[in-house]
Amino acid sequence: MKPVMVVAGTRPEVIKLAPVIEWLKRLNVDYVFIWSGQHYDYLLSGVFFEEFGLSEPDVDLRVGSGSHAEQTASIMLGLERVIRDYSPSIIVAEGDTNTVLASALVAAKCLTPFAHIEAGLRSWSMVMPEEVNRRVADAIASLHFAPTKLAAINLLFEGVSSRSIRLTGNTIVDVIHKFTDKIRDLDDSVLSRYSLERYSFILVTLHRAENTDNPERLESILKALDELSQFYPVVFPAHPRTRSAIAKFDLSDYLSRVRLMDPLGYLEFLALLVNCRVVLTDSGGVQEEAFTLKIPTVTLRYNTERPETTLYGINVLAGAEKDRIIKSVLMQVERYEEIRRLRFENPLGDGQAGKRIAHLLSDAIEAGLTIEEPDLRETPVIEYWLLSEKENKENFKKSLFDLLAAFDEYGKPALLGENASRLLVRIKGRFDDKDSSDSK
Numbered sequence: 535m536k537p538v539m540v541v542a543g544t545r546p547e548v549i550k551l552a553p554v555i556e557w558l559k560r561l562n563v564d565y566v567f568i569w570s571g572q573h574y575d576y577l578l579s580g581v582f583f584e585e586f587g588l589s590e591p592d593v594d595l596r597v598g599s600g601s602h603a604e605q606t607a608s609i610m611l612g613l614e615r616v617i618r619d620y621s622p623s624i625i626v627a628e629g630d631t632n633t634v635l636a637s638a639l640v641a642a643k644c645l646t647p648f649a650h651i652e653a654g655l656r657s658w659s660m661v662m663p664e665e666v667n668r669r670v671a672d673a674i675a676s677l678h679f680a681p682t683k684l685a686a687i688n689l690l691f692e693g694v695s696s697r698s699i700r701l702t703g704n705t706i707v708d709v710i711h712k713f714t715d716k717i718r719d720l721d722d723s724v725l726s727r728y729s730l731e732r733y734s735f736i737l738v739t740l741h742r743a744e745n746t747d748n749p750e751r752l753e754s755i756l757k758a759l760d761e762l763s764q765f766y767p768v769v770f771p772a773h774p775r776t777r778s779a780i781a782k783f784d785l786s787d788y789l790s791r792v793r794l795m796d797p798l799g800y801l802e803f804l805a806l807l808v809n810c811r812v813v814l815t816d817s818g819g820v821q822e823e824a825f826t827l828k829i830p831t832v833t834l835r836y837n838t839e840r841p842e843t844t845l846y847g848i849n850v851l852a853g854a855e856k857d858r859i860i861k862s863v864l865m866q867v868e869r870y871e872e873i874r875r876l877r878f879e880n881p882l883g884d885g886q887a888g889k890r891i892a893h894l895l896s897d898a899i900e901a902g903l904t905i906e907e908p909d910l911r912e913t914p915v916i917e918y919w920l921l922s923e924k925e926n927k928e929n930f931k932k933s934l935f936d937l938l939a940a941f942d943e944y945g946k947p948a949l950l951g952e953n954a955s956r957l958l959v960r961i962k963g964r965f966d967d968k969d970s971s972d973s974k
C-alpha cells in the first residue's frame with residue numbers, strides 16, 4: 535500500500551503531529567515523515583524529536599530561512615521530488631506555516647489528496663501570513679480535520695463540503711494529557727533552576743510577524759514587559775526571530791529586568807506554564823495549552839483563530855498597546871483563582887484527536903481517496919439551487935445534494951423539518967471528487 539506522507543517543519547508541528555504519528559504506528563499504517571527544515575536550530579526542532587520519542591525524519595529538505603516566497607518555493611521543489619520517490623496515498627500536514635502551504639500546493643499539483651489537520655481556524659486577518667496559508671490549505675484539502683465545532687462551521691460557511699470535514703479535536707489536548715504527569719515530577723526542579731516561586735511569575739512568548747517586524751508594536755510590548763517586571767519576575771524564552779528583531783531595532787534596554795532566555799524544551803516550558811500566574815503570548819499553541827490547563831492568558835494580538843479560549847473567559851486579547859497589556863495582565867493576575875476553578879468540557883478536544891485522525895487517514899486510504907476528474911456531463915451548470923422540500927425529497931434520498939440552508943415560507947432561516955419550505959442546496963460532485971462519507 536502507498537504510504538501516508540506526513541510533512542512538518544516547525545516546532546509546533548512536531549508537537550502537534552506526535553500523537554498522529556504515534557497512532558499511525560500503532561495502527562500499522564505505512565507512513566513517511568518529511569521534515570522541511572523550516573526550523574533547523576536544535577532548540578526549535580531536534581529537542582522536540584527527542585522529547586516526543588520521534589525517530590529521525592525519512593527526509594530532511596533542509597530549506598532553512600528565507601522570504602516567504604523563497605521558503606515556500608524551496609519546500610515545494612523538495613516535496614515534488616520526494617512525492618515522485620514515494621508516491622504517497624495522502625499528504626498530511628498540520629497548522630498554518632509555510633511548510634503547510636507548500637505541502638498543500640504541491641499535493642494538489644501532484645494530484646495527491648491533501649489532508650489538513652487543524653482545518654477551519656480563522657483569525658479573519660489577512661495581514662497574518664498564517665491566515666493566508668491556512669485558507670489556501672483548506673481550499674485545496676480533500677480531507678479537513680477540524681479541531682473544534684467553530685472550525686467546522688467556518689469551513690461550512692466557506693462552502694467546504696460537509697463530506698470532507700471530520701470533527702477530530704485538537705491534538706494539543708492529547709499532548710497535554712500525556713505530559714501532565716511528567717511535568718508534575720519536574721516542577722520543583724525547573725522552578726528552582728530559574729529561582730521562581732509557584733504562581734508568582736509571568737511567562738512570555740512572542741514571535742508573530744505582526745509583532746516582531748513592527749518596531750512600534752515590539753517596543754510597546756517590551757515597555758509593558760519592562761513595567762510588569764518591576765512587580766513580577768518576567769520569564770521570556772525568546773524565539774530567535776524575536777531576538778534578532780530586538781537587536782535590529784535596538785530595543786534591548788527594555789529587557790534589563792526581564793529574564794530573557796533561549797527557547798525551552800517542551801517539558802521545561804510546560805512546567806513553567808502550569809506554574810506561572812499569567813502567560814503573555816502571541817502563539818497559537820500556547821493559547822490552546824494555557825486554555826486546556828486553565829492558566830490565565832493575555833494574548834498580544836488583536837484577533838485570534840482560537841476564539842473558544844476567550845469565550846470561556848480564560849484568554850484576553852490585549853493587542854500591542856502597553857497600557858492595555860498591563861491592565862489585562864493585572865486583571866488576569868486577580869482572576870487567577872477564579873480561572874483555575876472553572877469547570878467545563880474542553881471545546882478544543884478530548885485527548886483522542888491523534889487516534890481519530892490516524893483512523894480517518896487509514897479509512898481514507900482503504901476507501902481509495904483520490905483526486906479525479908469529475909464527470910459533470912449529466913449535471914447542470916448551476917451549482918447552487920433553491921428547491922422546495924418536496925422537489926428535493928427524491929434527490930436527497932439519492933444523496934445528490936448537500937444542504938446548505940433552509941428557509942421557512944416567510945423567507946426566514948429555518949431548521950430542517952421545522953417548517954422548512956425552501957432549501958438552498960449544492961450539487962454534490964461538482965466539488966467532491968469522491969464520496970468519502972463512508973469513512974468514520
Ligand code: UD1
Binds near residue numbers: 544599600664774
Ligand atoms: C514560523 C511560522 C509560524 C509559526 C512559527 C512557530 C510561517 C509563515 N510562520 O514562524 O506560523 O507560529 O514558525 O515557531 O510559516 N530562525 C532561526 N532558527 C530556526 C528557524 C528560524 O534562527 O531554526 C530565525 C531566522 O532568522 C528566520 C526567522 O527565525 O528568518 C523566522 O523563521 P520562520 O520559520 O520563517 O518563521 P517563524 O517566525 O519561525
Ligand code: UDP
Binds near residue numbers: 796797
Ligand atoms: N514552546 C516550547 N518552548 C518554548 C516556547 C514554546 O516548547 O520556549 C512550545 C509551546 O508549548 C507550544 C509550541 O511551542 O506547544 C508553540 O509554538 P510556537 O509558539 O512557536 O508556534 P505557534 O503555536 O504559534 O504556531
